[in-house]
Amino acid sequence: AAQAPPGGLLNRFVRLPPGRGGLRVPPARSGHRCVADNANLYVFGGYNPDYNESGGPENEDFPLFRELWRYNFATGTWHQMDTEGHMPKELASMSLVLHGNNLLVFGGTGIPFGESNGNEVHICNVKYNCWALFNCRGKKPERIYGQAMAIINGSLYVFGGTTGYTYSTDLHKLDLNTGEWTQLKPNNMHCDMPEERYRHEIAHDGQRIYILGGGTSWTAYSLDKIHAYNLETNTWEGIATKPYNKKEFPAARRCHSCVQIKNDVFVCGGYNGEVILGDVWKLNLETLQWVKLPAVMPEPVYFHCAAVTPAGCMYVHGGVVDILQNKRTGSLFKMWLAVPSLLELSWEKLLAFFPHLANLSRSQLLHLGLTDRLIERLE
Known part of the structure; x- marks a missing residue:
């Protein structure tokens, strides 16, 4: 059986130092977004009125x-990437996913919020540091922000969002092979x-x-009953989840x-309309069972970003930590959600003992016995 990593790393937040040197x-x-691969966390956009x-x-x-x-x-x-091409100007509450070496950015808003929204798909190749506009056909979604999106079976699905004046339940699909947008029309009564x-x-x-939480400027939706869109039947389904310890959602x-x-889906932090939350929950999509993790965020936060x-x-960055003072943070935390492999544990130990590995040449690293894949993580 897999053992928990040493030092109690599993389900415990570790604050990372602000930077070296x-x-x-x-x-x-x-209002920024982030994604992660094996080697890097990519953080795009954001907002701070201070x-x-x-x-x-x-x-x-x-x-x-x-x-x-x-x-x-x-x-x-940290390194601010020097990119070429046209970076999007809609920099708050956009959506961001990683597809191979490409960042896909959709929607978002500029200042003032709701006055300059986006509905283009921008692509940034992180190997070549170059932005391009994805040439799409068909009827695009409205210009929105605060929507959610995911890539499923080669298509990009976008749900919800706001124009700044009205809120949406629209569901759109972009075929990443053909570049064609389609608005899906579920076979449901509006009340469902x-x-x-x-x-x-x-x-x-x-x-x-599965749609998890969200709300409007005056509401926040619960997580005990959630909606799911069935791709096979083109219908929305209401789903009752199971409480933690038979009583807690x-x-x-x-x-x-x-x-x-x-x-396993992990929900972290947020705002319920009254207080900023710092809890972490896991929902299993097979059993629909909620589990409250023992981890508590070092500072409750919302409008932050997280990636695994x-x-x-999991890495968690930034967000609003004080409502009254409208204060934001630049903190970065990490937490293992799964038991790390022996390779990952060994890699972390090696980096702790030899923090200057990245200063060595490729030939020196190969001579030390590092594989190409590990050397790529240092580049």
Whole structure:
């Protein structure tokens, strides 16, 4: 049987140092998005109305961040990526997914919110640091922000969002091979549809798309009964989930984060309309059982971003930590959600003992016995 990693790493948040060697780090922000691969966390966009926290005169797009940052897990360093091409200008509450080496960005809003929304798909190849516009056909979704999206079976699905004035239950599909948009028209009575919402999250099991939380500026939707869209039958289904310890469900929330490992979905933080949440919950999509994890966020947060690595480590960055003072954070936390493999444990130990590995040449690293895949993580 797999053992829990040493030091109690599983289901425990670790605050990562702001950066090594006095390098610049991303200023505090909210409304940004992030994704992760084996080697890096990519953080795009965001918003901060505090001029000083926004990087002051250096941030020419104040109060938005027209930036793409990369955090390298092996070196523990941040790097603002110098990209070519047309980076999107809709920098708050956009959607972001990773597809191979490509970041796909859709929707989002500029300032003032709701006045300059997007409905284009922008692509950034992280190997070549180049932005391009995805040439799409068909009827695009409305210009929206706060929607959720996921890639399922070669298509990009987009649900919900807001124009800034109205909230949506629209479901669109973009075929990534043909570039064609289709608005899906479910075979349901309107009363069986999910409520209109933004800043929700979605999960999927290949057959169903599950809508988790979200709300409007005056509501937050509960997580005890959720809606799922059945891809095979083109219908919305109402699904009752099972409580933790037979009685406890996660609080209703919007502006939370959500990551998925196989059929386990992890919901983290958010805002219920009254307080900022710092809890972490797991929903199994096969059993529909909620489990409350022992982990508690070091600072409750909403409008943050989270991503999980292929190995099962979740990274949480930024967000709003104080409602009254409208204060944002630039903190970065990690937590193992799955038991790390022996390779991952050994890699972390090696990096802890030899923090300067990244300074060695490729030939030196090969001579030490590192594989090409591990060397790629240092680049």
